[in-house]
Amino acid sequence: MISTFKGLNRVLITGSLLAIALLYFFPILIKSSNNPSFYLQVVSVAVCSAILTISLNICMGYGGLLSLMHTGMQMVGGYAVAILAVKQGWNGWLALVASAVIGAIFAILVILISLRATYLYFGMITLAVNLIAMEAVRHGGELTGGYNGLFGVFAPGIPSGMMSAEGFYRVMITILILAYVVQRNLIFSGFGRNTMALRESSETATALGISPNMHRVKVFSVSGALAGLAGGLLSIQIGYAVADIGDLNNGLIFFVGLFLGGVGTLAGPVLGVALVAVIDFTIRGTGQYRTLVLGSILLLTMIILPRGIVGTYRASRYGSPRSREVMPGEADNYHLDIAVKNVTKGEVLLEAKDVVKHFGGVHAVDGISVQFKAGEVHGIIGPNGSGKSTLISALTRYHELTSGSVTLLGVEADKKPFKVARDGVTRVFQIPHLFERVSVLDNVLTGMYRRDKYSIFDAIFRTPRYLKANSRSVAEAKALLSLAGMLGMEELAAGSISHGQKRLLEVIRAVATEPKILILDEPATGLTQDEMHSLTSLIRTLAAGGMCVVLIEHNVAFLMDLADIVTVIQSGKVIAEGTPQAVQKDERVLEAYLGNTDFSKELA
């Protein structure tokens, strides 16, 4: 099986190299055809579309940001080149660079004003911006040429004979390959992992210390730069810039290409656009039936290949990664210093005083004070609806406090949840929040994001700094996986492993953030005996290293066995606190839970 997989991979790589070679030599191949300039134009325009679709993929496929303004970004890039190169007389190459920069600036401006909007609403803002941008261009007077647009945009040097159409075509192919590499390097780096983390769950990403807003700005600006560049190239290729290029209707090819190829896959956009270009080329003689044919093909493909070509391949027997065999003794290669730095055992890490959280008339948390200390396992119990989860959300700033205070290492805790996470408080949610479509290894690596001290540019260009940081992170991630007995499963999609493994993986990912306080919300639910054992030993190891592990648990036996101190909550108030033994005997606890048979049973 493994050899088939490798064999197929080799075929794919050889195929890609052949395709690149074919693209480079395409102008020579068509030289003797009946219409070389047309074929060159068709492929050139498809190349621009592919670059734009890569940009759309970064934004939508990986970033989960619904953008309906990519055609508008393309238009802006086109006008940037037209205005700078034709009207201002800039060097064409410089104008192309400017188109990317202006595309990025445009994107940044849009996302900055719409950070609060989520999903569909963000999509609608982009739609509105797209229309406003088109209207603005149409009313731009001399500068934009109004409704008629700007004409006479040529490839740098073409009129003076410095560069032939074929030469510019090869430049475009090179830019496409670069765009692909940028996409790939970004996605495989910490930047890409954070992007996907945000796509899968903004909440979880926040818990890992990722700033959703800052990261969205970065993703969208990278996407904007690529889209602007694609637009710049397009206006040179067709020779003019006109507002209609921004029309979303004319951007269908990007969406279609993206979905046909596979949204959120690396090769998907390029393959999809290539396919759409071929289809469009083939049906160009159908005249008034063209959109009918195109629409029907699109719908059929959605039904036959709902995940697109690459997505379907990845989900298939051949394309999906499988677990590898672990060499005997391999685990010994990975060492990990789990000890929490700069903390002394017993030191108060987090202190909550009189925390109150009301939802309207509901007093979910009604004046709780609690201390989390280094090196202890701190259990929190209480019946359903007693306010445990709300308390945690309040402490980690997911909820604003109604009153009370939270101090972290003696300082007032920051108001933003991702800052709290960065300051060393990592929580694992009650419902599994894994990044399901991402590999097991990448899930852990996402947790290490704050250790990666490289920039976007290091990632794109794979600088030594990036390579060094990356190999260190991978080794550490493997060490963590080994600790949970999950070595060998690195490449599996997180969605494909068992429930218990998912819970463990989530804990490991949280540990990867190097927290001082690790908050686990019912981690033992649904675990097998073996997995429970792994979890117990993991928690003990962590606490021994100086970490404070906060456990919210229903499984009292599990909790009482592990915890150093237990806090009992009822109706938003602490009714008892102490060692497990003390709490089990506490009058108030027994009294309070007398009527609650389940809980009494658990306590007994």
Place this chain on the structure above:
Amino acid sequence: MLTVMERCFGERYTSTVSDGGNVFKKKVIIAAVAATALFGTAVTATAADNPGLVPKKVWDSKADKIKIGLVAPMTGIFAVLGISQRNSLQVVADQINAAGGIGGAKIELVVRDGGLDPVASANYAKELAGDSSINMVAGPSISSYYQGAATYYEAAKKLNCQPAVAALDFTDYKYAFRSQDYYKDTLTALMTVLQKRSIKKFGMIYESGPTGTDFDAYYTAQATKYGLTYLGWEKITSTATSHNAELQKFIDKGAEAVNISNNAYGAYTAKAAKELKYKGILMGGSGAQNIAFHETGGDDFAGTLMAAPNYQWPIRDKSLWQPGYKAHTEAVVKANGFNTGVKSGATSPNGTAIAADCLYAYAVAANKVRSLDATKVRDAMEKLDIPAKMTPSGVRIHPGPEHNLYQADGINVYEWRKDAKGWYTIEVNGVSRQAAACPEAGWIAKTATGSPLVCAKVSGKLVYRAG
């Protein structure tokens, strides 16, 4: 996407379907024309061409096919534009093919749907420009896209003919011809009529876009020459579901006439005129033959002025139609039918004869030089002078160095009327068409006041009599 919507009702090409017509003409000869002198576009025609209604096989080209390309919106909001162009081109192609083709070569249409997509339009224009087997191209039919494509055509020395590009100066292009009324001629004709009717103030309701911009600039510069005060341009867009507000502004300013859009937008202005009981005159270009205007304007649409090349369709007595126009229009209706307004009963054929003129003129020119070489045919086309009675549009084709198939004398101003039998037009040309001489019995001219004169043989002498 939005733009599409934006164009749903309106848009940015000028007149789509234009043919032309004259109620009273039997055989038309346009003799001396004031407007011609005005713009200095007079082309001294040498001997008029006489190709007949369908150019016959007169030489052997040794080619088996002649391909005519068409890039136009065949789908989407503007599909009607591309489809009526294709219909008319196909009719002419079929007729010529039946008569032996051009030099024995059969004509084949190559149709590409450019939609409202500048990139697709550019691709297809490049395809048709680069394909050496294509002899002539029509389109892209959207002015701004054409401007981009023109570079390809010029570079490839590809003959092209534009039935829907009203603006732009074609003297810039060596291989391009325009088979549409030039907007300056159209507006001049309208202003001349206004002047004759002693109208003082008029305004324009038109969608924002290149056409509106050109019109506005021309009216602003020229209105005073006709003793008119131009009250300005009320811009409209797609979100408007009513033009009452725009028209009301002009009513308040005392506008006695309003220029309406050539596109479906004009229908809203017609509706506003009905709703506001506007007493002034609506006027438009060939777009005013759109039956949607009659539908929305109702009986109040009567009195609307329409400046267009020959459009004889509303004339009930078909024997009055130009023979070429009649043959073409009947063939179009036979092949593609005609539209009927359910409310108004107004009708229009499913074709656009001005597109047909492109192919007709090409065939005549190619036959004349007995060559398919683009440059030779181009030179021949420049020198064409085909009388109005023969051409599919019913308009005299004499392009000259400006490459406009029709000159100012090809523009007629019609007034829509309605009686018990339905809608019809009368000609109200402001431009005097008084013939200097009466050349042949049956020829028509006009008095200075617009009444028709028929050339008749009276006791051996040709004289004009009231028609």
Place this chain on the structure above:
Amino acid sequence: MSLQIWIDGLFAGSVFAIIALSMTIVYQPTRIMNFAQGEGFILGAALGYQLVGVWKWPLIQSLVVLVIAAALMGFIMERMVMLPVQLSGSKFAWIIATLAAAMIFQSAFNIKYVNVTFSYFDLIEKDISIFGAKLSVQKLLVILMMIIVFIANDQFLKRTLWGRSIRAIAHNPDTSTILGIPTKPVIKLAFITGTIVIALVGFLASPVIIVAPAAGLFFTIQGFTAAIIGGVGSPKGAVVGGLMIGILDSVVRSWLGGTWGLFSTFFVLAVILILKPNGFFGKRVEGR
């Protein structure tokens, strides 16, 4: 500014409001903003033209056929959209599926009616005078329809079992399935009723506003804008948003000139979303 401008805006706003309401009906159980929804408007206009205009059928008979045809279209549309959406794992699949459906319907209308603008005579040729401003009965019918659809939808959701099911599914589709609420039939019903509603307004409004066969997407976007301003999924929001863009457009065009109408609509949309990211009455929307 004259009263007429406001009345014209009220009419246009009512059209957009009904379109937005029909989108809300589809959105509630599916969380899909249907790009093909506007095609239902075209269906209504086309049938009005064909049945009442060309074939001169009586009104009642035409309406019956219209409702049946719209139900059929809703049924087909549901399959065209939901099948790919259910098969695909992507949260963006609905965009492509609904756009593809829109393309197919639009082409079909355009091929059949390429040179027709759907406009037939007013059902009642009469004007009502309100303080000197005029309102035709046809326009009044549309305004009344908006009110009726809003109330009927509201009562349906609150009082009937199906309505409560829709609300439950809107709230949480997974739990609803567990509770035994028939999600799939409810979604089918939503597409069918949504299409009937929008087809009816297309039928009623087409004598007043000129409808081109390929204009479906225009009405879709207007409906989107209205729904988003009001808050996606909220019927109240759909009405408020629709009336707002209708009146805004009319007033701004009269005040500043035609080109500012569209501009102001989208400008206001952007500003509202920046200030109130979930619209006026909307709830926070996370991805599917």
